[in-house]
Amino acid sequence: MRVVIYTPKIYTYGAMLIGGILKEKGYKVHLSKNFDKTLFLKADVVIYSLYSTLHILDDNIKNSIKYLKNIKKKLKIYVAGCVSTYPEIILNEMDVDGVIIGEGELITPKILEGDNEGLAYKEGDEIVINYPKEKPELNHPIPLIPNDIGKQNIRGANVYIETHRGCLGNCTFCQVPKFFGKSIRSREIDDIIREVLEFKKRGAKRIAISGGTGSLYNFKKSVDKNKFLELLEKLSSILGKNNISVPDMRVDYVDEEILEGIKNYTIGWVFFGLESGSNKILRDMKKGTNREKNLNAIKLAKDCGVKVAGSFIVGYPTETEKDYLLTKDFIVDAELDDIFVSIAEPIPTTELAKLVVDTPKEENPIFIEYKNNMSLAEYRCFDLYLHAEMWKSNPRILTKQLVNIYLNDAKQQGEDIRKITNLLFKYKEYIKRY
Ligand code: SF4
Numbered sequence: 001m002r003v004v005i006y007t008p009k010i011y012t013y014g015a016m017l018i019g020g021i022l023k024e025k026g027y028k029v030h031l032s033k034n035f036d037k038t039l040f041l042k043a044d045v046v047i048y049s050l051y052s053t054l055h056i057l058d059d060n061i062k063n064s065i066k067y068l069k070n071i072k073k074k075l076k077i078y079v080a081g082c083v084s085t086y087p088e089i090i091l092n093e094m095d096v097d098g099v100i101i102g103e104g105e106l107i108t109p110k111i112l113e114g115d116n117e118g119l120a121y122k123e124g125d126e127i128v129i130n131y132p133k134e135k136p137e138l139n140h141p142i143p144l145i146p147n148d149i150g151k152q153n154i155r156g157a158n159v160y161i162e163t164h165r166g167c168l169g170n171c172t173f174c175q176v177p178k179f180f181g182k183s184i185r186s187r188e189i190d191d192i193i194r195e196v197l198e199f200k201k202r203g204a205k206r207i208a209i210s211g212g213t214g215s216l217y218n219f220k221k222s223v224d225k226n227k228f229l230e231l232l233e234k235l236s237s238i239l240g241k242n243n244i245s246v247p248d249m250r251v252d253y254v255d256e257e258i259l260e261g262i263k264n265y266t267i268g269w270v271f272f273g274l275e276s277g278s279n280k281i282l283r284d285m286k287k288g289t290n291r292e293k294n295l296n297a298i299k300l301a302k303d304c305g306v307k308v309a310g311s312f313i314v315g316y317p318t319e320t321e322k323d324y325l326l327t328k329d330f331i332v333d334a335e336l337d338d339i340f341v342s343i344a345e346p347i348p349t350t351e352l353a354k355l356v357v358d359t360p361k362e363e364n365p366i367f368i369e370y371k372n373n374m375s376l377a378e379y380r381c382f383d384l385y386l387h388a389e390m391w392k393s394n395p396r397i398l399t400k401q402l403v404n405i406y407l408n409d410a411k412q413q414g415e416d417i418r419k420i421t422n423l424l425f426k427y428k429e430y431i432k433r434y
Helices: 013-024 037-041 053-057 059-071 087-093 107-112 176-180 189-201 225-239 256-265 279-284 291-303 321-334 351-358 376-391 400-426 428-433
Strands: 002-006 028-032 045-049 076-080 098-100 119-123 126-129 159-162 207-210 269-275 307-314 338-343
Touching: 002 013, 002 037, 013 028, 013 045, 013 107, 013 159, 028 037, 037 059, 045 059, 053 059, 053 087, 053 400, 059 076, 087 098, 087 119, 087 126, 098 107, 159 189, 189 225, 207 225, 225 256, 256 269, 256 291, 269 291, 279 321, 291 307, 291 321, 307 321, 307 376, 321 376, 338 376, 338 400, 351 400, 351 428, 376 400, 400 428
Parallel strands: 002 028, 002 045, 045 076, 076 098, 159 207, 269 307, 307 338
Antiparallel strands: 098 119, 119 126
């Protein structure tokens, strides 16, 4: 059986992993990040591995499915990936044979053999959902690594590899605990090393560790610093410290030893999800941190010689002008080395999505018209970028070009999130049930 896994624009780790598993089971598998009609029409099964709600609304993706279905009636088309936690929406929006729900290692091969475990599909007007019975172990075969992996650039890395799954956090905007669960499952170090050696052999030079919070690797009842540091040391000895990054960290899961490890065995940056300078908004987001803890962690990292990037979320439905100004103040106090700003994205199945559908549109910052043809959320995103640029440890001159980059980014985010929000309103009943 020929299988194509389509992963729009980037090779995701999850798609490569499922490719590796299917290949090991004897399937002929191709991984493609572009819609290649000839390749797709030769397949018996095409799996659309989708990682953004926007993919469900993307006309190019929808039209590609229609095209394939028209020409090759027997072709089976499934959707998989992190969008699969809301199968009802996908099955109503896309003409596919089914949705492979959640973590796909165990169920995908069975579904290709005709089993329904882990599959959601339509039967007439009814939607049938068979949730997977168990979660997979994490030691797996070598992923299907494409030849051009060395050319891929995702925030500076060729690939984000997986060391563990799950997160202890409750952040209202995040899908990680819902998709992977709240208990931590970790891979063996030897298994990770074997995989990294293979990525290196196939041309990958820079690798990042994905999965919520890097230092939760091997977490049992507490953080296992020794294992985390051993992992970093081994990865660094293979690729060199300048080619390893552990971008995502929670401020409450770092200490001096962990930060020393980040400095000694990686590019020497941490990326904290700081989100807001307002304790009220951090509570609304169930972030489990506060302004003081955030400032302390930033200081600790800097004292250890680690560079700190922070990400912020604006346009949260409950964010007031005062909350927003507190975020601006926080940025002045924090003196970060780099800053990323996002408008709150309500991913279906998250608490934020429920809050968004319970908030009248005229009260949602993404729909409130503000200044210069921008919504309030877009304006705050743009304004915070400009503000942050002046208060970074190493401020850049705000050229017209840089201002335009930030302006366009804020407007694009606004447009995307309005589309997603309208989708949520269309499926309000499902959103409230998730
Ligand atoms: S944002 Fe980070 S800390 Fe919060 S739930 Fe998601 S992965 Fe966990």
